[in-house]
Amino acid sequence: MPKFRLNLQYSIWDHLKLLGQYELRRTSNLAKFVAKLISDPLSNCSLSILKFYPDLSNIRAIDTTFLQILFAHFFKKVKR
Numbered sequence: 001m002p003k004f005r006l007n008l009q010y011s012i013w014d015h016l017k018l019l020g021q022y023e024l025r026r027t028s029n030l031a032k033f034v035a036k037l038i039s040d041p042l043s044n045c046s047l048s049i050l051k052f053y054p055d056l057s058n059i060r061a062i063d064t065t066f067l068q069i070l071f072a073h074f075f076k077k078v079k080r
Contacts, residue, residue: 005044005045008037008045009045009048009049012030012034012049012052013049013052015030016030016052016053016066017052019060019062019063019066020060020062022062024065027062027065027066027069028069030066031066031067031069031070031073032069032070032073034049034050034070035069035070035071035072035073035074035077036073036077037049038074039073039074039077039078040077053067
C-alpha cells in the first residue's frame, strides 16, 4: 500500500505542475479528488501531498483557486 500512495503522490504532483494549462473544471475536479483523499482515513494520504507548494507567497491565481476549492471540500468532509 505505501508504494501505491507514493505513486499517487507523484502523479498528483505532476498534475499540479500542469495546473496552469488546465481549465477550471479540471482544476476543480483535481482539488475535490485530493480533498477526498486527504479527508478519508482509509486512504492513508495526508497533507504531505501538498509539499509541492513550498512557498505560498509566490503562487499563481490558478493555484489559489485550486487551494480554495481543495480546503473548502476538505473542511466540509471533515466536519461531518
